[in-house]
Amino acid sequence: MLTAPNAQFPHATALCRLFDADGCLLYVGLAAEPAQLDQEHQGKAWWPQVESVEVEWFENRWIAAGEEMRAIRREVPIYNGQERGHRRRRSTSYPRTPIFPRERLYWVGGV
Numbered sequence: 001m002l003t004a005p006n007a008q009f010p011h012a013t014a015l016c017r018l019f020d021a022d023g024c025l026l027y028v029g030l031a032a033e034p035a036q037l038d039q040e041h042q043g044k045a046w047w048p049q050v051e052s053v054e055v056e057w058f059e060n061r062w063i064a065a066g067e068e069m070r071a072i073r074r075e076v077p078i079y080n081g082q083e084r085g086h087r088r089r090r091s092t093s094y095p096r097t098p099i100f101p102r103e104r105l106y107w108v109g110g111v
Helices: 034-041 061-075
Strands: 013-019 025-031 052-058 108-110
Touching (some): 013 034, 013 061, 025 034, 052 061
Antiparallel strands (some): 013 025, 052 108
């Protein structure tokens, strides 16, 4: 189980899912240090809504980036793409869980 960067996987990268108090998926992104997410995103208008973070570690950024793209397509976070003018509206048509089962290749833990 990969739970964080270590000697075997020094370039491990975390796929982070940020949720609001109702469990609605707000944002999906990558981080080498998930504990520093607040420093990277505190200027975003949606940051105060974040109540919990789910962290999934991958061996390197390349693998994590592929999983990030799949997660964004399948899970449709509200704020991914907002900077490019594609803000999604909060709606019951955007389920928190993916329509198709997600492949779990590595350990998933919360922060």
